Amino acid sequence: TKTGIYLLQEGNEEPFNIRLHLARDILTIQEQDVLCERTVTIRRQAIGGFGLSIKGGAEHKIPVVISKISKEQKAELSGLLFIGDGILQINGINVRSYRHEEAIVYMGWADEKELDSVHDRMYTPKFLALRGSSLFKFSAPPVTTWDWTRAEKSFTVYEIMCKVLKDNDLLDKRKHCFSVQTEAGEDLFYSVELDYELLTWEKAFQMATFLESSGTSSPLCDSGLHLNYHPNNTKRWVDLRLIPLLHSRLSHHVPGSDVCRKNAFQVMAVDGVCSGVIQCPTAEDCLDWLQAVANSISNLTKHNVKKINRNFPVNQQVTTWDWTRAEKSFTVYEIMCKVLKDNDLLDKRKHCFRRSRC
Numbered sequence: 001t002k003t004g005i006y007l008l009q010e011g012n013e014e015p016f017n018i019r020l021h022l023a024r025d026i027l028t029i030q031e032q033d034v035l036c037e038r039t040v041t042i043r044r045q046a047i048g049g050f051g052l053s054i055k056g057g058a059e060h061k062i063p064v065v066i067s068k069i070s071k072e073q074k075a076e077l078s079g080l081l082f083i084g085d086g087i088l089q090i091n092g093i094n095v096r097s098y099r100h101e102e103a104i105v106y107m108g109w110a111d112e113k114e115l116d117s118v119h120d121r122m123y124t125p126k127f128l129a130l131r132g133s134s135l136f137k138f139s140a141p142p143v144t145t146w147d148w149t150r151a152e153k154s155f156t157v158y159e160i161m162c163k164v165l166k167d168n169d170l171l172d173k174r175k176h177c178f179s180v181q182t183e184a185g186e187d188l189f190y191s192v193e194l195d196y197e198l199l200t201w202e203k204a205f206q207m208a209t210f211l212e213s214s215g216t217s218s219p220l221c222d223s224g225l226h227l228n229y230h231p232n233n234t235k236r237w238v239d240l241r242l243i244p245l246l247h248s249r250l251s252h253h254v255p256g257s258d259v260c261r262k263n264a265f266q267v268m269a270v271d272g273v274c275s276g277v278i279q280c281p282t283a284e285d286c287l288d289w290l291q292a293v294a295n296s297i298s299n300l301t302k303h304n305v306k307k308i309n310r311n312f313p314v315n316q317q318v319t320t321w322d323w324t325r326a327e328k329s330f331t332v333y334e335i336m337c338k339v340l341k342d343n344d345l346l347d348k349r350k351h352c353f354r355r356s357r358c
Helices: 074-078 146-150 195-213 283-309
Strands: 002-009 016-022 026-034 038-042 052-057 062-069 086-090 104-114 122-131 134-138 153-156 160-164 177-182 187-191 225-230 235-244 249-251 264-268 277-279 335-340 352-357
Touching (some): 038 074, 104 195, 177 195, 264 283
Antiparallel strands (some): 002 016, 002 277, 086 225, 122 134, 134 153, 249 264
């Protein structure tokens, strides 16, 4: 294999940096691209929270970005998060248009279990809404701004802890349940119909707490955060073009002429894919690549001939190719091949031979 950074020119466009990678049977051309998205999972620690702080939001007309990363905390130890990274999603919830004070993280119906002795086992439908950093409980969905002031109860997310109930924690036969525990010692139990609803509420609570307190510890949820984010100036090489080398054509000249390109070449595949003009910094570097690619093409051709010949008797070998479409054919005792040198050359092309009849 062989790899290097060079320039690629296509038509009249300005040359741009590419990375060439030569393998046994393929030439890969890669371009540099900004890494658009990455998903990172970090888990909250008891002290220090997630170890990062954020700023921005729709009210500031800038994306939510990481503004601070604490030393030796979860965010830094991940090695994948950096100051200036833009956060796109948290636990699958889009935060591109997040507004700290007004954004509704999630809202929907849930059945609240009443735990008093008279109405034990009774469930009452409640409409829950996570808005900004607060949890609101309503008997009916809020429609107007005034409705938000009429909530039955409201809590800030750092005053409560959300816990998904499993197995022995369940109060009855309902399976998809979570509890909200307040600092005052009050326990609120809720049930939803489907597993995905339960997961959505869990993620919503996590995101609301993260966006409110980011770098500080919060009693909200002990499970981790899955951050889908835009890295800060992180680049990577991505495949631009793949050139299969079997029977491909290598050219050091301007097509149709005897003009040799200066420190440049191109490779044309059988299927018509062209590399474009690859420019090397020195003549030695260009020659090195020409020889390497030519050797790969030659070796592939020899290997392909052997593979075909193994499948046929001697008198039928290599006749499986579409020989009937040849422009001309000669028996070798009718012709003579001569390598041309110096004064025999017809133009500026140096590596030439001539076929003539005997």
